[in-house]
Structure formats: structure tokens, C-alpha cells
Amino acid sequence: MHEMAITQSILDIVLSAGKDAGAQHVRAIRLKTGAYSDVVPSLVQECFDLLARGSIAEHAVLHFEALPLIVRCRGCGWQGEIEKRHIACKACGGQDLEMLSGREFYVDSIEAE
Numbered sequence: 001m002h003e004m005a006i007t008q009s010i011l012d013i014v015l016s017a018g019k020d021a022g023a024q025h026v027r028a029i030r031l032k033t034g035a036y037s038d039v040v041p042s043l044v045q046e047c048f049d050l051l052a053r054g055s056i057a058e059h060a061v062l063h064f065e066a067l068p069l070i071v072r073c074r075g076c077g078w079q080g081e082i083e084k085r086h087i088a089c090k091a092c093g094g095q096d097l098e099m100l101s102g103r104e105f106y107v108d109s110i111e112a113e
């Protein structure tokens with residue numbers, strides 16, 4: 001399962017960072033997700049609850065922050081942020097776009113004690 005693999009890698013990062021910091025308990029984890037990262041937050045939290053059981057990250061709450069979708073237009077060279085609902089160049093209306101940012105998914109910060 002897609003989410004399970006992603007969640008396992010998040011947990012690995014969190015546990016190793018927590019260990020380095022000498023944390024007793026991880027309370028929250030902030031994640032950045034691109035508009036096209038195909039990650040379902042509720043599923044990731046579910047997987048996390050399962051995988052983190054018995055570790056210092058048990059009961060940690062995941063916070064997801066959406067990253068903007070940045071594209072470059074192959075037609076006119078315009079570059080900027082667009083809405084996922086409206087995929088078109090904001091300068092010329094063209095749809096031949098190259099995605100510069102939008103598939104990211106990574107751990108931004110960890111709140112531990």
C-alpha cells in the first residue's frame with residue numbers, strides 16, 4: 001500500500017530525529033505535501049497510528065501543510081503558482097505546462113519533548 005510505505009519512511013525519519021534529540025515523546029509532526037503528491041492525510045494518520053504503536057512517536061498528531069503548485073508554461077515561458085482546479089497558464093491560457101513543484105512530500109518539523 002502506497003500510504004503505508006510513505007508512512008513508514010516518515011516514521012523512520014521521526015524516530016531517528018527523536019533519538020538524536022534525546023526526545024522522550026514525539027507530540028506532533030509537520031508534513032509538507034504538494035498538490036499532486038497523491039497522499040491522503042487521513043490514511044497516513046491511520047497508518048501512522050498503527051506503525052508508531054509502542055514507539056516514542058505513539059499518539060503523535062500529523063499536521064499536513066499543502067504546498068503551492070508551481071508550473072512553467074512551455075508556450076510563453078510564464079512561471080508561477082496555479083490552482084489545481086484550473087490548470088492553465090495565467091499569462092497566455094496555454095495548457096502545455098511543466099510542473100516545477102507539486103509532488104513533494106516531506107517532514108518539515110517535529111515537536112518532541
Ligand SMILES: [Zn+2]
Nearest residue numbers: 073076089092
Ligand atoms: Zn503561457
